[in-house]
């Protein structure tokens with residue numbers, strides 16, 4: 001097993017300790033969240049009584065396979081805890097997410113959750129966000145014009161591809177990956193992007209996270 005995978009498992013095991021009987025749990029997306037879902041599934045099979053709200057079709061399928069009762073956000077009375085991964089984080093608990101293309105539902109769940117826990121391996125910690133290209137979800141109808149505008153803003157948008165075709169999200173939208181290196185005013189960047197009609201959401205998670213659990217070697221480090 002790679003040291004990165006080991007760190008993801010260690011972080012997920014630490015997060016599992018925060019999940020209590022009766023909770024509604026937000027299920028993140030990506031490889032670290034998949035480990036989390038597998039751990040939650042095992043705990044459910046051993047008697048833990050929780051319900052999950054999935055942030056992507058892939059996570060939903062995995063959760064069902066693992067035996068976690070999955071409910072839709074609409075019928076969830078609340079989300080007690082949301083456990084998700086990240087592509088980058090800084091010590092101000094700001095994140096870039098969306099490497100797996102699930103940023104919209106991930107951000108919706110994060111907004112409605114009482115507590116947001118991010119689980120990561122140590123490669124995800126950065127001084128300043130932006131080495132990882134920022135994913136944004138856009139309506140395909142407006143994609144070409146949005147790309148022109150983002151190009152003028154110096155953000156070098158790239159259309160995300162999958163198997164040689166344009167990637168489509170669970171909501172049938174496109175993902176553009178932006179170069180935000182050197183951008184320090186992330187709140188303003190978020191406002192500028194979200195104000196462009198056709199940009200549905202961005203992968204900047206600036207004020208949602210309560211706790212980050214990072215696997216570091218055989219230990220965890222926390223940021224809160």
Ligand SMILES: O=C(CO)[C@H](O)[C@H](O)COP(=O)(O)O
Nearest residue numbers: 030031032085098099100102
């Ligand atoms: O935001 C995400 C998916 O949209 C993931 O949480 C992010 O890409 C991290 O993935 P991984 O755990 O595989 O490194």
